[in-house]
Amino acid sequence: MKQIFRESPSLEAALALLRQALQQRTAGYMSAETIPVRSSLGRVTAQAVLARCSSPAYHSSAMDGYAVRFRTTVGASETNPLLLKLGVDALYVDTGDPLPAGFDAVVMIEDVNAVDEAIEIYASVAPYQHVRVIGEDIVATEMIVPENHRLRPVDMGAMLASGHLEVSVRRQPLVAVIPTGSELVEPETVRDRMPQAPEIIEYNATLLGGMAEEAGARTMRLPIIADRLDEIKAALRTAVEEADIVVINAGSGKGSEDFTAQAIAELGELVFHSVAIKPGKPVIAGFVGNTPVFGIPGYPVSAYLTFHLFVVPAISHLLGVSIGASERLDAFISRQLSSPLGVDEFVRVKVGAVGEKLVATPVGRGAGLLMSVVRADGFVRVPADSEGVAAGGTVQVELLRSRDSIRNTVVCIGSHDNSLDLIANCLRHRYPEMSLSSAHVGSMGGLMALKRGEAHIAGTHLLDEESGEYNAPYLKRFLPDCPVVLINLAYRQQGFVVKKGNPKGIRTFHDLVRDDVVFVNRQAGSGTRLLLDKHLRDLAIDPDRIAGYDRDEYTHLAVASAVLTGLADTGLAVLSSARALDLDFIPVAEERYDLAIPEAYFGQPIIQRLLSVIREDAAFRESVLAMGGYDLRDMGTIMFRSGQCIEP
């Protein structure tokens, strides 16, 4: 192979390099194996299958009735019936019976009158009427399926029908996955405890193995190895002996502890290192001998995307199939989507059928957010020569779910509460075709999403400091032109997250000013911060007296984490954050958590189904109560309904 290594190519250039290298290196691969037709579902043919015999294999009757010769029926009519002698001019046949030699048509039993040793017929008969002629379905020698065809149940049926018991199919490529990283631990290690810093649970190999299986490969996972060049080279040497494709995850960057590129280069050669994509830039392709080897980045979204972009095509190449292109649809984008020039960016989006439009909403863009892929409905590719898409523009979404399931999805964007997960689950239990898709962007973000027509529902818990009222004042202020129904989901407890056993004996807001108590706060503008400040003002507690009041955290869980790690003694957060880190919780304040639903969607069946879960599903109610910290006295009640106003 001539040296084709490229540093930091564009996506298209990288794909072209890979294609070229695969064609050169794996020309002799395409190996086949012969397997029983009965267990060939989903396999790919290595050569065309030509019918060995015809089906039907002989002329046969398609009806229960009498075999006749069409010439002897000429002239028969209602007024001039014809008698055909049984055993001579007519023979009884059941459906499927071979047509007796010399006969060429069948009269249905319903259309004759049996008279002694004869039948009376009332119409002439066309040649081969009600006869399944030989080869009607399959003619021996004709092609049943071509080479490179993924076998379906009908193909299996047709192969058996045409006399084949075995079929030659492509051997399924074996993909070896080598997880590397000194901090990685097997999931089994933390079976009975929580992971401790610096442990990271190894899960990418399972993710990538699953993707390889879906692409038609078999997989082999090697044990976790440390970030050491010698270990990586040893594992790579072992893997290429057996596998058809090797994937090293991770160490694919250019940092001081990244050895993947070096390992491949020392045992074979590189095709490219680093590609102008986001996420997934530090990806590597190379060969050891004729075996393709990929260096896949460690961040799970990068791993997912680069495997999809580069390894799946390599598997398809060895299988001889084209990559099944994902379904695509055009969707409206309601916010500007910026993207750096010079890289092809793949943005995860949720897609909702909101009102008349299909709306794509970008979700978390961090390469570390695997849940953004779990929750995504698709990807939008922003090409390297584009700085993004303006608000109101149209994007093409490569779907991860079916169009149908998108039509059956309630899109909820806003503040998150665990009870939304429970709704999602109960909804799916009652209506398996339905989904609740929720994105967590905070209460105000949710209202803005409603305003832009991105969501059916927003979860919100915004306290108006002046009136002491929840949510409705914000709707009036920020969505004056959009009539909205406000449905209560629950009242939830905010409280002090404290160490297990509450060693400092924290009970009330007054404890926060104690000299021995260090507090951790939420950022200004958050619902929790509003709640704290209102209580402090009501109780006339001077914030300046609280140690740590000026130390901000940005999530409930970060507050709990600060307590867990000893940076603070307490902070205000929801119960679930304390539960998540196994901390104690002292409830001190109640807040109202509502769902805001524009009138325009309120009557839609998918919304009414969701409301039926909230209002009628006893199992849902019980599961919310079981979480603790919730009061359901107004669950499902309309708390506010804005007057009908002009639609924008």
Add this chain to the structure above:
Amino acid sequence: MKQIFRESPSLEAALALLRQALQQRTAGYMSAETIPVRSSLGRVTAQAVLARCSSPAYHSSAMDGYAVRFRTTVGASETNPLLLKLGVDALYVDTGDPLPAGFDAVVMIEDVNAVDEAIEIYASVAPYQHVRVIGEDIVATEMIVPENHRLRPVDMGAMLASGHLEVSVRRQPLVAVIPTGSELVEPETVRDRMPQAPEIIEYNATLLGGMAEEAGARTMRLPIIADRLDEIKAALRTAVEEADIVVINAGSGKGSEDFTAQAIAELGELVFHSVAIKPGKPVIAGFVGNTPVFGIPGYPVSAYLTFHLFVVPAISHLLGVSIGASERLDAFISRQLSSPLGVDEFVRVKVGAVGEKLVATPVGRGAGLLMSVVRADGFVRVPADSEGVAAGGTVQVELLRSRDSIRNTVVCIGSHDNSLDLIANCLRHRYPEMSLSSAHVGSMGGLMALKRGEAHIAGTHLLDEESGEYNAPYLKRFLPDCPVVLINLAYRQQGFVVKKGNPKGIRTFHDLVRDDVVFVNRQAGSGTRLLLDKHLRDLAIDPDRIAGYDRDEYTHLAVASAVLTGLADTGLAVLSSARALDLDFIPVAEERYDLAIPEAYFGQPIIQRLLSVIREDAAFRESVLAMGGYDLRDMGTIMFRSGQCIEP
């Protein structure tokens, strides 16, 4: 269960009855099993999976660099750099390292200047810059996936990441298939010979088993049993003991040898018998105990369709998932599609991207034509209250293939020749994403399909008796307004099909008038009949002197079959028909087989790729020659190009 049996309901009524019966009978089913997450791909969750631990499980560095406290960086700028003391105000961290306690941001190594025991920074730092905060991806207690969710690789990754090693999934229903029919033989029976009347190869059980597997079930196939009530009841009794769903194939009609309905009724009860659909009318649903039992018709297309319509939903019901709706698209229909009132008819269609339009063309409608499903791109449902669709109307097609693959398909409608199968195969070998889809409707049917804009290509071998010229005169006559390119594919031999060893010593057309020779003819208007008549006229042979000249058959293979079964001594047909039935063949005439391609499509890449196979692919050429009976002297040559005329 209250008695809900209905005779001959409509499709909607039958589906409603089935749904209702399944809900009543299988309420307690939904059983779950716990399996390792690592082998859960494609399984369906039996309950929601909530994160057991957070990911990341602690704040960690997202970059190689230095952990700092953001407050100590305030005021740093290019002109006013700040010194942070190593070990006190800054600590070195690699990507993924836990953030040291008390630190709250990371400065990238590229952005600092290391000076002895300190680093110099040039900008202030935002809180949590380059930090992956605890729970950034997954917060403990949040829902990873809901109940009734089909697990994907990303879900498996996220479950492991959130501390799950096992997952509770729905047990895969076991579907038992009982093939019945006294004439059925196992495919193994005819491994080394052709099926003989009345043998029929049993292949439906494999077809239906494959469909069950695709729907998420496991399958169990019982041995073939005869059409006897006692045997069917015994097999049914055995099957319901183990299986979750039982399928009896066939005997589902109301004929004298149909016992399925009676067997179910005697052991349990019927829900419906016979449904107003076409094909597939004689379908049965019932229960034995709480086990759903289906009677599925014997014709393969009926079996396929009724399994799809009734059994797949029952499997989905037990799995708790919604049926993945097939992709649908709207297509133009160029010929009237008639359909009887009162039945929902499911018509197999080919779909082609021909010119600007997606065109749906109905293919063989016989219930016995499994190959019509193998070759179909989708189904069109003509509702019971419709008599069909007018030419030029739009139909909705439920796709069996992806949209993408349809765009990459060359549609060929016309006379069939086995070399078209070889083109299809070589095309797929060179370009795995491409297909050649061919429908066999005869030469004239193909030209009419071109005229209606249904096909890219028509295979044709029409001899003009007056001029002795092939194809071009027909193009001038029937497609005067459509400029067409005529490309030769091959000259093929027509000849006399004779018994093995040619016992009557037939050599020339003159042998046909011998007293001891019985001929079998093709129908008037067929290309072969035109060829015969021309030769007889040229040789001044009086057709009346040929015994059997007035005995018509309608296909090449039927002619060969008449010879095989002794009804005739010889007939004129193509070599492949003789090969198919292992007969001998005496070549006597050559005919030209061309591909007609409208100029409008000629330049399209998919057509040019196809032509490149015909013109350049040595393997294709060899495989045609290997079939025998072909002369390739003009293969790929343009034989005729009609003048540019006005487009209609």
